[in-house]
Amino acid sequence: MTGPGYSAGEMMTVTAAQALRDARTCFVGIGLPSEAANLARATHTPGLVLIYESGTIGARPGRLPLSIGDGILAQTADAVVSVPEIFNYWLQPGRIDVGFLGAAQIDRFGNINTTVIGADYTEPKVRLPGAGGAPEIAASCREVIVIVRQTRRTFVERVDFVTSVGFGDGPGSRERLGLTGAGPQKVITDLGVLEPDPQTCELVLTAAYPGVSVPDVTERTGWALRVAPDLRELPPPCPAELAVLRGLRATLPDADGTAAQGAAS
Amino acid sequence: MAEIVSLADAIARSVHDGDTVAMEGFTHLIPHAAGHEVIRQGRRELTLVRMTPDVIYDQMIGAGCARKLVFSWGGNPGVGSLHRFRDAIEHSWPVPLELEEHSHAGMANRYVAGASGLPFAVLRGYRGTGLVGGQANHGAASNGAGAGPGANIAEIACPFTGETLTAVAALRPDVTVIHAQRADREGNVQLWGITGVQKEAVLAAARSVVTVEEIVDALDPRPGAVVLPAWAVGYVALAPGGAHPSYALDYTARDNDFYIAWDAISRDRATFGQWLDEHVYGGGAR
Numbered sequence: 001m002t003g004p005g006y007s008a009g010e011m012m013t014v015t016a017a018q019a020l021r022d023a024r025t026c027f028v029g030i031g032l033p034s035e036a037a038n039l040a041r042a043t044h045t046p047g048l049v050l051i052y053e054s055g056t057i058g059a060r061p062g063r064l065p066l067s068i069g070d071g072i073l074a075q076t077a078d079a080v081v082s083v084p085e086i087f088n089y090w091l092q093p094g095r096i097d098v099g100f101l102g103a104a105q106i107d108r109f110g111n112i113n114t115t116v117i118g119a120d121y122t123e124p125k126v127r128l129p130g131a132g133g134a135p136e137i138a139a140s141c142r143e144v145i146v147i148v149r150q151t152r153r154t155f156v157e158r159v160d161f162v163t164s165v166g167f168g169d170g171p172g173s174r175e176r177l178g179l180t181g182a183g184p185q186k187v188i189t190d191l192g193v194l195e196p197d198p199q200t201c202e203l204v205l206t207a208a209y210p211g212v213s214v215p216d217v218t219e220r221t222g223w224a225l226r227v228a229p230d231l232r233e234l235p236p237p238c239p240a241e242l243a244v245l246r247g248l249r250a251t252l253p254d255a256d257g258t259a260a261q262g263a264a265s
Numbered sequence: 266m267a268e269i270v271s272l273a274d275a276i277a278r279s280v281h282d283g284d285t286v287a288m289e290g291f292t293h294l295i296p297h298a299a300g301h302e303v304i305r306q307g308r309r310e311l312t313l314v315r316m317t318p319d320v321i322y323d324q325m326i327g328a329g330c331a332r333k334l335v336f337s338w339g340g341n342p343g344v345g346s347l348h349r350f351r352d353a354i355e356h357s358w359p360v361p362l363e364l365e366e367h368s369h370a371g372m373a374n375r376y377v378a379g380a381s382g383l384p385f386a387v388l389r390g391y392r393g394t395g396l397v398g399g400q401a402n403h404g405a406a407s408n409g410a411g412a413g414p415g416a417n418i419a420e421i422a423c424p425f426t427g428e429t430l431t432a433v434a435a436l437r438p439d440v441t442v443i444h445a446q447r448a449d450r451e452g453n454v455q456l457w458g459i460t461g462v463q464k465e466a467v468l469a470a471a472r473s474v475v476t477v478e479e480i481v482d483a484l485d486p487r488p489g490a491v492v493l494p495a496w497a498v499g500y501v502a503l504a505p506g507g508a509h510p511s512y513a514l515d516y517t518a519r520d521n522d523f524y525i526a527w528d529a530i531s532r533d534r535a536t537f538g539q540w541l542d543e544h545v546y547g548g549g550a551r
């Protein structure tokens with residue numbers, strides 16, 4: 001879609017995998033985060049420790065897992081621990097470098113909604129799956145990467161429900177709430193990359209994919225999106241990365257695997 | 266002391282109308298056969314508790330067993346929405362469903378508190394989220410108090426540092442139901458692979474039912490296995506394949522096609538009704 005030889009979705013996954021280059025440990029949700037983390041491990045970051053909320057630490061799946069409880073995760077892990085342990089001993093103290101989340105809605109301060117669409121919690125327009133592990137992943141991982149397709153419905157001025165806190169109401173919110181991690185440092189979409197402004201905490205477009213213009217992105221953003229003065233154009237994915245990604249996707253039964261944790265129907 | 270009985274007897278003796286029932290299994294070892302038995306016995310007005318109310322609770326909610334759901338993630342893993350769950354919330358079909366909503370860390374800690382005999386657990390979590398709610402039921406320590414965002418979640422100050430943390434009320438189900446790989450003839454239970462929160466859920470409950478793939482003379486040790494001693498378990502029932510479409514590591518494989526097929530089966534009330542008639546009420550489960 002964005003260029004010859006690869007799709008926007010592939011570009012998004014490759015970009016997300018690249019964002020894990022410096023990470024040692026990653027708390028992974030199913031769907032797009034899992035795909036990107038497994039791509040990183042299969043290419044440039046072979047030592048990446050994958051941690052799934054089912055309690056599998058250091059899983060080395062040879063194919064994409066179908067759920068967070070896929071047997072392949074337990075069978076290839078360094079350790080399998082209970083669910084209370086994975087959250088209390090491993091996530092909560094800030095031992096994990098990167099938390100990788102999806103979103104049904106995300107706002108200008110990187111707050112995430114995976115609970116309900118609509119202003120009234122008791123009579124929602126759409127009932128989403130809910131929180132899962134995300135609130136504490138967003139609070140306690142050293143940093144968070146969000147991977148989500150960009151539309152006006154998804155990128156909203158204010159989320160209908162704060163399931164997981166990004167930067168709350170802006171500067172100082174995380175500190176006031178006692179959230180120990182740095183919060184969302186990259187939001188990777190099918191158009192480019194948004195990063196928080198260090199002063200205002202507002203998400204700003206910092207990189208676009210080849211062939212994507214600024215208006216392409218602002219049209220699909222529900223707030224007045226600011227653009228970094230040094231906006232970069234990212235290089236297209238290299239053939240080797242694409243080949244590995246396609247090989248991983250081919251292991252999924254529905255050959256798509258887009259049902260992200262927290263995604264609506 | 267565990268009694269080894271039929272699945273029908275275990276459910277009849279343990280699960281009653283109006284009970285708070287936890288059926289746990291974190292994508293692995295989900296007690297589906299026991300869920301079907303609860304549906305067959307026509308239980309009503311249950312408060313269903315489960316971290317991940319996936320297909321098993323979609324079936325029980327659609328069959329009209331539940332009055333309330335206490336949970337942290339309700340979806341069909343890797344597939345999408347739970348249509349019976351959504352129909353109950355969005356259209357009160359077949360009956361209205363009250364929600365009490367948490368995070369995974371919150372639910373896990375609520376079970377830990379219940380298993381530990383404490384009124385609450387403490388964690389660094391929930392702060393700044395809508396899950397804390399704005400309701401007046403903060404601090405309610407009794408099981409099932411309140412509903413919606415904020416029920417059974419409260420801020421608490423650390424008595425040593427003053428740091429603001431979050432307290433979550435203990436979960437104390439009337440009955441917890443799990444599936445395990447095997448038990449011995451005394452009723453000692455052994456499970457391995459992804460063991461989730463099952464140990465805590467059983468120890469937090471007043472009564473418990475464990476369905477197993479097989480009953481053996483002796484439990485030889487397994488790496489990483491959880492053993493629940495017979496004296497901590499209520500009923501053990503043989504239910505080979507009882508996790509289907511979930512799986513029991515080293516016994517059965519996850520039926521991924523069923524999870525995908527469930528999307529179409531459950532989308533429509535009539536199709537779902539036919540499925541229940543054929544696969545649950547019709548006798549042979551699944």
